[in-house]
Amino acid sequence: MSCSENKEKKFRDVKPKKESMLKKGIGMVQNYASAVASRGIKNTKADKVTKQLRVLSCFGNTHLGGELPPCQYLERSQTVGKHYCGGCGCGDRKATWLMAEGEEYSKLDHPKLSCPLGMPGFSDYKPSMPDESEDPITRKFYIENIEYEEVTRIPVTIVEKQESEEE
Numbered sequence: 001m002s003c004s005e006n007k008e009k010k011f012r013d014v015k016p017k018k019e020s021m022l023k024k025g026i027g028m029v030q031n032y033a034s035a036v037a038s039r040g041i042k043n044t045k046a047d048k049v050t051k052q053l054r055v056l057s058c059f060g061n062t063h064l065g066g067e068l069p070p071c072q073y074l075e076r077s078q079t080v081g082k083h084y085c086g087g088c089g090c091g092d093r094k095a096t097w098l099m100a101e102g103e104e105y106s107k108l109d110h111p112k113l114s115c116p117l118g119m120p121g122f123s124d125y126k127p128s129m130p131d132e133s134e135d136p137i138t139r140k141f142y143i144e145n146i147e148y149e150e151v152t153r154i155p156v157t158i159v160e161k162q163e164s165e166e167e
């Protein structure tokens with residue numbers, strides 16, 4: 001079952017990626033996410049704010065007392081406590097779990113990682129369309145305009161991939 005089902009419809013679903021258009025007023029988070037998206041793949045791990053943005057994009061922040069529900073594509077794994085992206089088509093297995101335990105490498109740790117919705121924090125991030133700021137706003141627009149400090153408060157562990165780890 002999708003994790004965002006039965007949530008109050010304060011947020012509109014984000015439509016799958018297409019050509020984006022600039023809108024007025026670019027938030028700091030949007031600026032940062034654009035910089036991350038334009039970066040190469042020289043890094044060996046995702047940096048902390050990038051992973052925090054990814055966590056926000058996939059999981060929202062209701063579990064932290066916020067108001068942003070999980071992504072429409074977030075799926076619960078058959079393994080209790082794990083989640084995977086139902087929009088990628090890559091299924092439910094250890095390598096596709098978005099978050100792992102403590103020091104284990106997980107999908108959100110990959111330096112270069114795409115998202116079917118082009119959400120903030122991912123390598124193929126696409127800024128929201130102008131109409132996404134109209135009520136009900138989209139999750140993407142909400143994240144782009146959230147306080148940067150709020151993103152930096154999301155608890156994450158940064159993990160580097162070990163040679164032995166499977167893809």
Ligand code: SF4
Nearest residue numbers: 057058071073085115
């Ligand atoms: S990777 Fe993108 S589409 Fe998949 S759950 Fe995360 S935010 Fe949603």
